[in-house]
Amino acid sequence: MDGAPQTSAHDSVTALGQHGKRAREKLARIPVKVVPPERRDALPKPSWLRARPMMSETVAGMASILREHRLHSVCEEAMCPNIGECFGQRTATFMIMGGICTRRCAFCDVAHGRPLPLDDEEPARLADAVAALGLRYVVITSVDRDDLRDGGAAHFARCVALLRERVPGIRVEVLTPDFRGRVDRALDALSAAWPDVFNHNVETVPSLYRAARAGADYRGSLALLRRVKKANASVVTKSGLMAGLGERDDELLDTMRDIREHEVDVLTIGQYLAPSKFHMPVRRYVSPHTFDAFRAEGLRMGFREVVSGPLVRSSYHAGETAGVG
Secondary structure, three states: OOOOOOOOHHHHHHHOOOOOEOHHHHHHHOOOOOOOOOHHHOOOOOOOOOOOOOOOHHHHHHHHHHHHOOOEEHHHHOOOOOHHHHHHOOOOEEEEOOOEEOOOOOOOOOEEOOOOOOOOOHHHHHHHHHHHHOOOEEEEEEOOOOOOOOOOHHHHHHHHHHHHHHOOOOEEEEEOOOOOOOHHHHHHHHOOOOOOEEEOOOEOOHHHHHHHOOOOOHHHHHHHHHHHHHHOOOOEEEEEEEEOOOOOHHHHHHHHHHHHHOOOOEEEEEEOOOOOOOOOOOOOOOOHHHHHHHHHHHHHHOOOEEEEEOOOOOOOOHHHHHOOO
16 A cells, blocks of 8 residues: 555554564455456456545655554555545544454455554554644544453543543544454443444445454444444444445345444445455445445435445545534
8 A cells, every 4th residue: 555655554564563464364264265256257347436546745744644653544554445535635544553453354454463562652642643633523443452351442432532632622433343252341441432423334244244254243243333322322323334245235235224223323335345366356346326226225214324335435524424523
């Protein structure tokens, strides 16, 4: 991923220690093996699926500030196609707790391995960077940290609390892991500093969970979203889905209904794009017309907002779509 003028996101992971694995090495032990398609079998990318160019002076400057404060952005780590647009608007989704994940999701480009210990100074550096950038809406996400007793929830809460202390009026969204087996501890920790928006991505339909989200649980993700709303009704709840992994339209609509029935307010739906030939292949490219139809159906289901389009990602125009920016 190119974004920083001197140091790439992949170099940043290497700088954390030689623990991270990517692509083929990362996915070697997932339960459903990914068989890379032959070049002639790969689906051609449609002409309407084009992101804005990534490199610009603003993008390089934004990435430079992230490096200066020793911060990760999911924009870089997950190779988001909107990095040019979002960095150009001086917005970013910050990825805390390092750049190495304890999970091996077959759609994701974030490195897998043994994470380093938490950096207690990271929340302060995050607040300093947000203040320096003059941001008014911040999204904080993280790698999965199954090695921590609360999944990293207390670290999220410290980041939220310090941001509000340093940047009065800031609005904060968190995009969290599923806190597998640690939900009680996680919610206790988050209650010390609830965000304005709590986002957890369901990602895909239940029939694809074993292939796409090894180690995750569909019902567990839904239950987490409902429990957050029950714990604090004023928090906007949000989730996201990918299209193009091999699901049928009726499966995706059924999953949307499940999410809405668990009291989720906002939904994002975007096209899956494989980070490499070793990840799950794209099975179909969903047309803009179909994405529009998903949005219309979602609004009929009762979502406050549905953001649906080929290049939509969880944090795309986050402040506007959640209605709290």
